[in-house]
Amino acid sequence: MIPRTEYLVSSRIPKEAEFWMPTEEEIPDDEGIGYFRGVWMILGVTFEEAHAIVSAEATQIAVIDSLAQTETQFEEIAHACDTGLVNGVADELVRRQLLQRIPSLSEEGADDFYEELGGLEVGVAGLTHAVSYIGGVPAASCRGHVSERCWSENPAVFIAIDRQRAEWLEPLLREAGCGYHIDPARPEFLVIDAPSVIESNALARLILDRFDGVDRFDRWLDLSGL
Structure with missing residues (x-):
């Protein structure tokens, strides 16, 4: 059971998109961009790094779908x-199945950074790293939660991106069932949204499948100097 938000998804780039990309001077040493809390820069992700996270996420989503009965x-x-x-899962049988089906999970001992998904949430970790792989700059992500403290009800990834990359992504968003929007509070970013984690992971997989190398786009920053 995967929760899904029903809304009109549009893969078209909003007319007001600014296509802002940070310069080397605008990239902080120890935090992210956009004044989000608890974020960090994810730059220069390789295909191997992105593929590992996208694949692990796909496996985890399938397991969640098969085990979850309620939101x-x-x-x-x-x-x-x-x-x-897994110690926050109330059902003991489900905890056991999780430990069997996802070997990287444990009952205790994990630190604050779970490496399997790069420290991010399942449902947006793969897309975040896929965007970085093609040269975009992820700023923040949220799987979507029904909570007053949550800033998104469905999967969303804020990205700094130029026009050529944004246009390349358009047909892939349409194929995966994802969309673009702009948050008026942070209009310099494009936001990729999805009705559920299934679509967001599908988009991540499409990006990795269809991207044919960094020479496709202009280089906006020499990451070797960071």
Whole structure:
């Protein structure tokens, strides 16, 4: 059972898109861009790094889909995949199945950074790293939660990106069932959104399948100097 938000998805680039990309001077040493909390820069991701996370995420989503019976249980299991710890899953049988089917999970001992998904949430970790792989700059991501403290109800990834990359992504967004929008509070970013984690992971897989190398786009920054 995967929660899904029903809304009109548009893969078209919004007319007001600014196509802003940070310069080397605008990239901080120890935090992310856009004044989000608890974020960090994810730059220069290789195909191998992105593929590992996208594949692990696809496996985890399939397991979540097969085990979760309610939205509450979905949140419990997804949070276990976010953190690497299953002790927040109420159902003991489900905890056991998670440990069997996702060997990287544990009952205790994991630290704050769960490497399987690069420290991000299942459902947006793959897309975040796929965007970085093609030379975009992820700023923040959220799987979507039904909570007053959550800033998104469905999967969303804020990205700094230029026009050529954004246009290349358009047909892939349409194929995967994802969309673009602009948050008025941070209009310099494009936001990729998805009705559920299934579509966001599908988009990540399409990006890795269709991208034919960094020479396709202009280089906006020499990452070797960072």
